[in-house]
Amino acid sequence: MTYVFQFGEVFRYWHWLQEGVAVTLTFAIVAMILSVVVGTFGALARRSRHRALQVASRIYVEIIRNTPFLVQLFILFFGLPAVGIRLGANLAALTGLVLYNGAFATEIIRSGIQAVHRSQIEAGLSIGMSRAQVFIYVVIRPALEKVYPALSSQFVLLMLATSVISAIGVDELTSFAGHIQTTNFRSIEVYVVCICIYLILTLILRSGTRALGAWLFAYRRRSKLAHLR
Amino acid sequence: MGIRYFTFNDVLYLLDATKWTLLLSVIAFAGGGIVGALITLARISRIRALRWFAMSYVEVLQGTPLLMQLFLWFFLLTLFVPVKLPATLVAAMALTLNASSFVTEIWRGSIEAIPRTQWEAAASIGMSRFEQIKHIIAPQAVRIALAPTVGLLVIVIKGTSLTALIGFVELTRAGQLVSGVTFEPLRTFSFVAAIYLCLCWPLSAVSQRIERRLHVGRTPERGA
Numbered sequence: 001m002t003y004v005f006q007f008g009e010v011f012r013y014w015h016w017l018q019e020g021v022a023v024t025l026t027f028a029i030v031a032m033i034l035s036v037v038v039g040t041f042g043a044l045a046r047r048s049r050h051r052a053l054q055v056a057s058r059i060y061v062e063i064i065r066n067t068p069f070l071v072q073l074f075i076l077f078f079g080l081p082a083v084g085i086r087l088g089a090n091l092a093a094l095t096g097l098v099l100y101n102g103a104f105a106t107e108i109i110r111s112g113i114q115a116v117h118r119s120q121i122e123a124g125l126s127i128g129m130s131r132a133q134v135f136i137y138v139v140i141r142p143a144l145e146k147v148y149p150a151l152s153s154q155f156v157l158l159m160l161a162t163s164v165i166s167a168i169g170v171d172e173l174t175s176f177a178g179h180i181q182t183t184n185f186r187s188i189e190v191y192v193v194c195i196c197i198y199l200i201l202t203l204i205l206r207s208g209t210r211a212l213g214a215w216l217f218a219y220r221r222r223s224k225l226a227h228l229r
Numbered sequence: 230m231g232i233r234y235f236t237f238n239d240v241l242y243l244l245d246a247t248k249w250t251l252l253l254s255v256i257a258f259a260g261g262g263i264v265g266a267l268i269t270l271a272r273i274s275r276i277r278a279l280r281w282f283a284m285s286y287v288e289v290l291q292g293t294p295l296l297m298q299l300f301l302w303f304f305l306l307t308l309f310v311p312v313k314l315p316a317t318l319v320a321a322m323a324l325t326l327n328a329s330s331f332v333t334e335i336w337r338g339s340i341e342a343i344p345r346t347q348w349e350a351a352a353s354i355g356m357s358r359f360e361q362i363k364h365i366i367a368p369q370a371v372r373i374a375l376a377p378t379v380g381l382l383v384i385v386i387k388g389t390s391l392t393a394l395i396g397f398v399e400l401t402r403a404g405q406l407v408s409g410v411t412f413e414p415l416r417t418f419s420f421v422a423a424i425y426l427c428l429c430w431p432l433s434a435v436s437q438r439i440e441r442r443l444h445v446g447r448t449p450e451r452g453a
Contacts, residue, residue, distance in 0.1 A: 003309070004265075006276035009263075049451065054264075062430060062433070063422075063426060065383075065429075065433065066383065066387075066389040066425065066426050066429035066430045066433055067387070067422045067425045067426055067429070068388075068389075068390035068401065068425055069390075070388070070390045070391060070393065070394075070401055071390060071401055071418055071421050071422045071425060072422070074401075074404070074408075074414065074418045074421075075414075075415065075418045075419060075422065078414035078415075078418065079418050080415065081412045081414075082413070082415040082416075083415065120390060129233060132269075143417070156292075160292075160293065160294040160295075161294070163294035163297055164294075164296055164297045164391065165395055166296070172313065173296065173301075174296060174297060177297075177300070187300075187304040188301070188304050188305060188308060188318060188453075191297060191300050191301040194297060195289075195293045195297050195298070195301060198292065198293045198294055198297060199288075199289060199292045199293050202292035202293070203292065222362060224429070
């Protein structure tokens, strides 16, 4: 049997692929930002003095991390309307991504907060910073900086996980691959091209987050107190 | 068959489908272990081409979505293999290769965590490269790799759910079928999620326990 590869047929739908990439990246970026917020609150709840908050955070993380993302999406998209909560496909997908990634972000940020030594908090309070200032400048900011590499790789994993939201009908890259394939029947070519696109996105996001990190944390190197670290 | 209620029979059906999830997970984990071991050896090889191959292998499998890999294998195998392959085989193959990339990353990390001096000491008493790995490096690396390897099992089990999207009837696909006839998606998928939780939570807990236990004496706050 001979099979003639016709990649040209795929590139005729280049505008679909472009749109798919745009939607994939939008979901990934928005979900990442929101899940860092969720993760920060999750981590704080885990370290709070209230036992109920600790337990709630723990249960959230364990349930999300020990069930497949696809099943979580199905519950949000097909299950919730049964109790009167009707999220559209886009909103269900975003909620799912944020909840899913938020659990991993919680664990990552928790480890960052744990790494902040008690004596630093005491030092902050003793030089007259308010509790809020200590929290922002001594706890959260250094914690996020410390776990920035882990959050970056989580970002790539999140971008790859967005392919699953095609299952509930969100038109992102994986969906468009399906659309093209049902239009021109060049399934292998379509999926080869899309896999390459995902790989390129991964590489771009990796170097992009590295550059962003260097820019965000540049003040550490500029700081006159750098030698004290 | 019209609309009917979610009954005990559906529970049995879902539990029955769980065995396919388990079977697929075991195949992918075992296969991933074997393939991953070979790729790990290539990754730490002294031959540059082998190292380069192993690196790109991992890069491609970890830099692309598992769902896309499943689709591609599905179409490749149906088109280029003249006999009709069962969906199980396609799913098992895609998951095995994906798992092997994780295995390689974990084991490479564990081997690199062993101090360079261990290799040198082994070499200096005249061990061959193979003997160094077998007697000195591997026994130490296994201890480090154990916890993340158990954790990988959770990733593999969760990954099998994606095979539902290429039509393989495992737990998630069974959930779709049941919710299709009962029109009770919330109850069905909650039950499906609960089954996954029962499979994965103990494994996560074991992984965390191993991690804690093997680090006793190494962490300053406990050892000092």
